[in-house]
Amino acid sequence: MPVTRRTILGSAAAAAAFRGPGARAQAKPVIRIGVLNDQTGPFQDIGGPGAVAATRQAVKEFRPQAFDVEVIFADHQNKPDVGAGIARQWCDQGVDLLVDLPNSSVALAVNSVVREKNKVLITSSAATTDLTGPQCSPNTVQWTFDVYMLSKAEGTAIVKQGGDSWFIIYADYVFGQQLARETSRFVKEAGGKVLGTLAYPFPGTSDFSSFLLQAQSSGAKVLGFANAGADLINCIKQAREFGMTTSMRVTALEMFISDVHGLGLAEAQGIILCSTFYWDLNDRTRAFTERLLKDRNPPGHPTMDHAGCYAGTLHYLKAATAMGAAKAKADGKAAVAQMKAMPTDDDAFGPGSIRQDGRYMCPAYLFQVKTPDESKKPWDYYKLLQALPADQIWRPLNEGGCPLVKA
Secondary structure (H helix, E strand, O other), rough: OOOOOOOOOOOOHHHHHOOOHHOOOOOOOOEEEEEEEOOOOOOOOOOOHHHHHHHHHHHHOOOOOOOEEEEEEOOOOOHHHHHHHHHHHHHHOOOOOEEEEOOOOHHHHHHHHHHOOOOOEEEOOOOHHHOOOOOOOEEEEOOOHHHHHHHHHHHHHHHHHHOOEEEEEEOOOOHHOOOOHHEEEEEEOOOEEEEEEEEEEEOOOOHHHHHHHHHHHHHOOEEEEEEOHHHHHHHHHHHOOOHHHOOOOOEOOOHHHHHHHHHHHHHOOOOOOEEOEEEEEEOHHHHHHHHHHHHHOOOOOOOHHHHHHHHHHHHHHHHHHHHHHHHHOOHHHHHHHHHHHOOOOEOEEEEEOOOOOOOHHHHEEEEOHHHHHOOOOOOEEEEEEEEOOHHOOOOOOOOOOOOOOOO
């Protein structure tokens, strides 16, 4: 599908940045950042405009002295060909860093383009482990989360709590397929069993009744949803309408605070989820959230996707400063190597690092959604169950099959 004017929401900004006479007169190098995500579809609350705001927040806070920074954005419509087309056009126009990329299928397509063009890709909301496995790239960093971490944390924890028989409904694309497969593996390793898995067409499904009825008839104790955003919200709401929450434990294998807010605590209470970021986790996360809310005046608090866009952009800008903007622009592979060589530290995630395979390493946290009575203030939605150290929750480096990993 060709890139059209409709697909590039930031076209006016792009034109000014890339073709205006003022750009030619710049006294300093210009680092150009493109946020590529879902602006209007099922993932708009997870990333969408909030991811653009978080990226701009990183630029505002860093305030590089040696170079200028421009940020544009576009909607990939959850279509790999659209995403790849926009990425190729951006790279040819001088974009140096692409950020966000929800939808694993789109992220994998863009991953190839960015490597070909020798730019930099930081994914904050693509969950596929292929990005740090067979399709790992010296030009890509995977921030925030992946299906291995999510499935290991939740599948293991829920089986230990007695949820030892599962039925999984998943979105039929790379993310959903991998999440269902990995969760099944960890459920079985923990001593449980999976009574069935069922895929639904993505995108475009809104009526999940037939899938839910099959899950209900399986006799499983746990109903796992391997999807995200609006699809997840619809699934949970429809499961409650069928009365399934009284006979099965409903769990979300990937859930964001925007999903909880969309459902409301009355419907989301008790759900266990895994996240690398929560706005009220500590003093630093609260300070980051306060700055972001003040500057963007959003309808809600930041998701872990927003936090990843902020932190990844901030670390890239630090790396570009350390090596020089001209070198960073000329060689995306070298820029990522510089990012890997430097420890990370920011208010969203705290200290961390980036592995050889491009996996960003930080702790993860197992949370449970509060009841309405437990919540004492706006967006007070999570209670911490367990902190999961980085070396215990991410896929071991030698198991991914990344060609960049040296024995």
